Amino acid sequence: MAALRLLGIRTLLLGPIDLDIGAGETLFVSGASGSGKSLLLRAVADLDPNQGEVLIGERRRSALSPAQWRRRVGLLPAESGWWAEQVGEHFEQAPSASTQADSRMRINAPDADAAQRPGEDPRRDKPGLTALLGDLGFEPNVLDWSVGRLSTGERQRLALARMLHIGPDALLLDEPTANLDPDNRDRVEEVIEGYQRERDAAVLWVSHDPDQRRRVGGRSLVIRDRGLIREEQA
Amino acid sequence: MTLISLSPWDLSLAALLVLLLAGLSWRLRLGVERRVLIAAARSTVQLILLGLVLKALFETTDPLLIGLLAMFMLSVAGWEVMARQKRRFRGPWGYGIGATSMFLSSFSITVLALTVVIRVEPWYQPQYLIPLLGMLLGNTMNGIAIALDSLTRQATDARARIEARLMLGANWGEAIEDIRRDALRSGLIPIVNAMATAGVVSLPGMMTGQILAGSPPMEAAKYQLLIMFMIAGGTGLGSVAAVWIGSRRLFDERQRLRLDRLVPGRGG
Incomplete structure (x- = not known):
């Protein structure tokens, strides 16, 4: 349960921006390309120099280490980076130990609760991951695939899985369905909404697609003159 | 074994090799003849200077x-x-x-x-x-x-x-x-x-x-x-x-x- 609050965030192209996204709320942002949507998400995740403060619930960004902060705000960039040979190696960074293990990905996996007893081998978590991959249209053996074999759309879906697997409190999504066919687009939307319900996560979603914004629902803001305004006023 | 001192004439003969290389570069249009000549000139000046400096320095x-x-x-x-x-x-x-x-x-x-x-x-x-x-x-x-x-x-x-x-x-x-x-x-x-x-x-x-x-x-x-x-x-x-x-x-x-x-x- 965590709201995402931006206080006076200033990037190269935008700001100062104040924004409140409630726990479980979805906020869409759109705007011409180059208007600074992606940079805004990067600023919230603290990947580019920026001024201002961001809070998740009561936790201030400035009070957390950058690594801790980035685990809490899951940023899904438009183009995902892959550093190892196999898909599975990119999932092993997830916190395997104690604290976060039991709050990890459990969507559409009712058996995960029963399977997750604290203090056991982290590999136990596999059911949660398997379910997540299944919801995104992958067999579990996708973890053995080589990254070079993946299509753009597969990369995008696996990057989402990799990010949700860590269990962030808020999601920052940069056109998560841009390269997907309608079936996979629906899958991704369902997975995101499912995760959001499960975790009561705040979602900041950059989307060009008006149909998607209607389908998923939620407030919609547009970037104008270094700031964000409501879509109806645009 | 004794040290055979090199005369300027001996070195000039060796330098002909560099000139030959520069000529080759010009002939084959490699475009590096200028750089070859400048680098050779630089090393000549630098090493002779170093020799002089060291000679003076070894005495002090x-x-x-x-x-x-x-x-x-x-x-x-x-x-x-x-x-x-x-x-x-x-x-x-x-x-x-x-x-x-x-x-x-x-x-x-x-x-x-x-x-x-x-x-x-x-x-x-x-x-x-x-x-x-x-x-x-x-x-x-x-x-x-x-x-x-x-x-x-x-x-x-x-x-x-x-x-x-x-x-x-x-x-x-x-x-x-x-x-x-x-x-x-x-x-x-x-x-x-x-x-x-x-x-x-x-x-x-x-x-x-x-x-x-x-x-x-x-x-x-x-x-x-x-x-x-x-x-x-x-x-x-x-x-x-x-x-x-x-x-x-x-x-x-x-x-x-x-x-x-x-x-x-x-x-x-």
């Missing part, structure tokens, strides 16, 4: 003068490292990282060799200090330049990969780990190769010079070994320092990848 053993020459050599080496970077660090870091790492490695290892291994009295006796330092600087300079160039080049190319790891909650060290390892490896390869083929494929320059100048081959071999080990240690130490400082500088206090701290350099 004034620590201040020796220190000045050592610092001069270091500053030129630092500049050379910076000039060879395709992407170098902005501001004083561009010069500082290379120069600091070279200072740390070359100076400490030279002093170590002079005091512990060769045991010269006094340790700053220029006849030993300057040639050793020169050999060391020249080689660590290569290693550090290659390692730094590989680090900044790869970090630039792998931005998405590094940031993906940051986004997933890695700290800066984990995010650049593989690139750092790769950069270090590429900096060390030249000296490792040189050690592996020394005496079998190639006769190292220093040993050749010593033998030509009349030293017993065994003595020349022992000194060559000493130099090689020092160079290996110095290159390793210097590359580790340079890659560590450099990779830290690629991230800021909030562990963001800051490629804007790099500017295109002239090297490549």
Whole structure:
């Protein structure tokens, strides 16, 4: 349960921006390309120099280490980076130990609760991951695939899985369905909404697609003159 | 064995080879004839000057003068490292990282060799200090330049990969780990190769010079070994320092990848 609050965030192209996204709320942002949507998400995740403060619930960004902060705000960039040979190696960074293990990905996996007893081998978590991959249209053996074999759309879906697997409190999504066919687009939307319900996560979603914004629902803001305004006023 | 002194005439004959190379470059339109001639002229002037300076210096053993020459050599080496970077660090870091790492490695290892291994009295006796330092600087300079160039080049190319790891909650060290390892490896390869083929494929320059100048081959071999080990240690130490400082500088206090701290350099 965590709201995402931006206080006076200033990037190269935008700001100062104040924004409140409630726990479980979805906020869409759109705007011409180059208007600074992606940079805004990067600023919230603290990947580019920026001024201002961001809070998740009561936790201030400035009070957390950058690594801790980035685990809490899951940023899904438009183009995902892959550093190892196999898909599975990119999932092993997830916190395997104690604290976060039991709050990890459990969507559409009712058996995960029963399977997750604290203090056991982290590999136990596999059911949660398997379910997540299944919801995104992958067999579990996708973890053995080589990254070079993946299509753009597969990369995008696996990057989402990799990010949700860590269990962030808020999601920052940069056109998560841009390269997907309608079936996979629906899958991704369902997975995101499912995760959001499960975790009561705040979602900041950059989307060009008006149909998607209607389908998923939620407030919609547009970037104008270094700031964000409501879509109806645009 | 006696030392056969070379006359200017002998050297001119050897210089004809360089002229021949320049002519070949012109004939084959390689476009490097100018650079060949300038580099040859530079080395002629620089080495003759060094000979004169050393001749004067060997007679004085004034620590201040020796220190000045050592610092001069270091500053030129630092500049050379910076000039060879395709992407170098902005501001004083561009010069500082290379120069600091070279200072740390070359100076400490030279002093170590002079005091512990060769045991010269006094340790700053220029006849030993300057040639050793020169050999060391020249080689660590290569290693550090290659390692730094590989680090900044790869970090630039792998931005998405590094940031993906940051986004997933890695700290800066984990995010650049593989690139750092790769950069270090590429900096060390030249000296490792040189050690592996020394005496079998190639006769190292220093040993050749010593033998030509009349030293017993065994003595020349022992000194060559000493130099090689020092160079290996110095290159390793210097590359580790340079890659560590450099990779830290690629991230800021909030562990963001800051490629804007790099500017295109002239090297490549």
